[in-house]
Amino acid sequence: MFLALISVCPGLAEQKTTAPELIALAASGSVGLGPAIRKTFSAATLQSGAAWSGHGQDFFFATEAATRPELFIDDAPGPRMSRFETGNLWYAAAKVQPLGTLHSYFYTLGGVRFGGQTDMPVFGPLSYQQSGVPAGTLSPKIVHTSRIYDGMKSEYWVYVPAQYDPKVPAALMVFQDGGGYLDREGMNPALNVIDNLIAQKKIPVMICVFINPGDISAAPGTPTYDFVKRYGDKWKRDLKDSMRSTLYDTVSGRYPRFLRDEVLADVQARYNIRRDAYSRAITGISSGGICSFNAAWQMPDQFSRVITWIGSFVGIQWEEDPSVTEGGQDYPNKILREPKRNIRVWLQDGSHDMTMSWYERRYGNWTLANIHMANALKLAGYDFHFSFGKGTHNGAHGAAEFPAQMIWLWREYDPAITEQSYEMEASEKARPLFLVGIVNREAN
Numbered sequence: 001m002f003l004a005l006i007s008v009c010p011g012l013a014e015q016k017t018t019a020p021e022l023i024a025l026a027a028s029g030s031v032g033l034g035p036a037i038r039k040t041f042s043a044a045t046l047q048s049g050a051a052w053s054g055h056g057q058d059f060f061f062a063t064e065a066a067t068r069p070e071l072f073i074d075d076a077p078g079p080r081m082s083r084f085e086t087g088n089l090w091y092a093a094a095k096v097q098p099l100g101t102l103h104s105y106f107y108t109l110g111g112v113r114f115g116g117q118t119d120m121p122v123f124g125p126l127s128y129q130q131s132g133v134p135a136g137t138l139s140p141k142i143v144h145t146s147r148i149y150d151g152m153k154s155e156y157w158v159y160v161p162a163q164y165d166p167k168v169p170a171a172l173m174v175f176q177d178g179g180g181y182l183d184r185e186g187m188n189p190a191l192n193v194i195d196n197l198i199a200q201k202k203i204p205v206m207i208c209v210f211i212n213p214g215d216i217s218a219a220p221g222t223p224t225y226d227f228v229k230r231y232g233d234k235w236k237r238d239l240k241d242s243m244r245s246t247l248y249d250t251v252s253g254r255y256p257r258f259l260r261d262e263v264l265a266d267v268q269a270r271y272n273i274r275r276d277a278y279s280r281a282i283t284g285i286s287s288g289g290i291c292s293f294n295a296a297w298q299m300p301d302q303f304s305r306v307i308t309w310i311g312s313f314v315g316i317q318w319e320e321d322p323s324v325t326e327g328g329q330d331y332p333n334k335i336l337r338e339p340k341r342n343i344r345v346w347l348q349d350g351s352h353d354m355t356m357s358w359y360e361r362r363y364g365n366w367t368l369a370n371i372h373m374a375n376a377l378k379l380a381g382y383d384f385h386f387s388f389g390k391g392t393h394n395g396a397h398g399a400a401e402f403p404a405q406m407i408w409l410w411r412e413y414d415p416a417i418t419e420q421s422y423e424m425e426a427s428e429k430a431r432p433l434f435l436v437g438i439v440n441r442e443a444n
Contacts, residue, residue, distance in 0.1 A: 016040035019053040022060040023093045026082070034084040037062045037091060046089070049107050049115015054122060057099060062091040063115060069107040072116075078105065099124035100404055102350075102389045102397040118352060119391045121400035126196045127189050133199045134162035136191070138182065144266065148258045151219030152243065156211035157182065158267055159191065161198050163205045169274040171206035171413075174259060174303075176248065176284030176291050178210025180395070188399040193406060203410040204279070207271050211263060213244035231320055248284070248291035249316040251326045256295040260302055276418035277342075281305035281409060285395050287312045290328045293345065297334075300341040304422070305409045307346045309398030310353050310391075313373050314363035329364060332376035344422045345384040346405050347374055348398045350391030351439075366393065368436065375433050383422035386434065 017025075017036045025033040041051035041062060049063045061071055061078075071078035071092050081090040096103050099122050106116025129135070139158040146152040156178060164170055175181050181190040197203040216225045217239055224246075232242035247255050267273065274280070282303045284292040289311030296303040318327025326334070349370035374386035385408055391397040398405070412420075 017053075019055045019058050019060045022053060022091075023058055026060070026091060026093055033091070034087070034089055037084070037089060050117060052105070052117070052120065054096065054120070056123065056125065056128070057095045057097050059094050059096045059120075059122075060091065061094065061105065062089065063107060064088050065090055065107075065109055067109065069109045069114075071105065071107055073105045074103050096120075096122050098122070100127075101400050102391050104390065118350075119394055119396040121187065121396040123189070123400060124403060126403035127192055127400075129184060129192050130196055130199075133195050135195055136161040136164075138191070142266075144263055146214065146258060146262055148254065148262060149214060149216065149247075150222035150224035152214035152216045152224060153218060154211060154214040154263065155179070156209055156263060158271070159194070159208040159210065160271070161194065161205055161207075163198055164207065164271075165205075166272050168205070169272050169279075171204040171279040171281075172264075172273050173206050173208045173281040173283065173305075174264075174292075174295075175208065175210045176282075176288030177212065179212050180285075181210055188395055188402070190399075190402060193403050197403065197406055202407050204413050204415060206281075207267065207273050209263065209267055211259075213240065213247055215240055216243050227321065245287060245316055248287035249312060249328060250321065250324055251294055251317070251328060251330065252321075252324050253298040255291060256299045256302065259295065260299065274418075277301050277304040278417065278419050279413075279415075281307070283307035283309075284311075285309040285398065286393065287316065289313075290331075293331070296343045296345075297331075297341055300343055304343050306343060307348075307398075307405050307409060309348045309395055310350065310366065310393055311347065311370060311373070312363075312366060313369040314366065316363055329369065332369075332372040335373070335376040335380050335382070340380060340382070342419075342422055343382070344409060345377060345382060346387065346409055347377075347384065348387040348389075348401070348405075350389045350393075350397055352390060352392045354393050371434050371436060378424075378428070378433060381424055383424050385425075385428070388434075 017040045025036055045051040046062060046064045051062045053060050063069060066088055068081055069090055071081055073094060079092045079094050081092045083090055103120045103122050104118045107114050137160045141155050141157055144154045181188055184191050198205055216228050219225050228242045228246050232239055277300060280303045282292040282295050289308030290313050292306050293308055296306045313328045313331050315327030315329040347370055349367055351367055354366040377384040389397045
């Protein structure tokens with residue numbers, strides 16, 4: 001599935017008045033508040049109850065209604081809404097905690113619920129640029145032409161932290177759908193997190209490769225082009241989306257070989273990067289999530305640390321390629337029956353992931369697939385963590401807790417060694433398997 005990894009929050013227009021600025025206008029009783037709200041949020045989001053903006057714990061909510069709406073945050077009554085002058089524009093400022101996780105809100109009007117969102121990330125200080133913390137350098141976009149994928153062109157960027165010393169081999173982390181991580185002011189400020197955690201010595205100095213899905217459109221007539229075109233025509237997906245699925249959803253060693261033998265070989269020619277899997281991590285979202293797990297599973301000698309957000313552990317590419325006999329839905333059983341890989345895995349998903357979609361009807365339930373993955377990893381004794389919330393199929397939850405994910409993933413890292421046998425944490429060993437309960441049906 002094609003997923004826009006990063007966008008502005010649903011109710012916030014690009015580069016408009018920030019939450020702290022709106023809150024300050026409201027506190028001062030400024031006549032400029034109303035125009036600032038309407039400049040910042042679209043009419044559609046105001047009318048639908050989807051307009052919000054946040055910075056840290058400070059949030060600003062606005063909506064239109066004929067009478068005073070009631071605001072609820074995380075299912076609890078929020079602050080009383082105020083009317084701007086005598087019109088139908090209502091607003092409220094609120095403190096939303098805890099930081100670094102996902103929250104939700106909604107309104108009621110006359111006892112009827114409307115508006116709101118289940119995917120409202122609340123970022124902690126590690127997700128913002130900090131005074132005194134040096135920023136790294138992002139390379140210009142690099143375009144690579146693949147041999148393994150018959151002329152596919154891939155865009156990627158290399159991020160070099162300020163602390164990088166060419167004389168000292170650095171760790172490595174690869175990000176699928178990489179362009180979605182590059183906006184420091186966006187809804188996934190990964191670069192800020194990396195800078196802050198390196199400065200605090202909570203993660204090692206690392207070279208980061210942010211790679212986008214490839215484009216095969218310039219190589220018509222090649223085997224890869226013909227396969228991707230047939231797949232796209234079959235399922236009514238455009239060529240670029242179909243290429244992404246071919247890369248990310250296929251359970252095989254082809255994409256990991258592409259990374260190892262092509263992209264990372266080029267990066268390693270320019271930067272001093274450690275070759276041990278102990279010092280290498282990989283991450284992605286949705287199809288990029290299963291892709292990242294697949295890369296570590298197929299090549300644990302290349303990647304031993306994995307973060308997956310809302311991973312699509314279902315059979316999207318199953319039976320599309322006759323040479324590939326397994327799909328994403330097979331991974332829980334593979335974890336249980338195949339030799340254990342020395343990998344550390346953070347899984348994240350939400351209870352409303354892919355609810356009643358075309359994909360779910362064809363491939364199964366994303367949420368249950370991630371729960372199945374978590375239980376398989378637990379039963380097989382892997383060093384894993386499963387973060388489960390109420391979110392839908394987007395990156396909000398994962399982005400909010402990205403600092404915690406990175407600290408957990410790289411915990412106890414020692415640059416003096418090249419390997420470690422990963423063991424399940426004692427706190428996880430003491431906990432039971434994940435159970436499933438039905439909460440959206442009336443009791444019989």
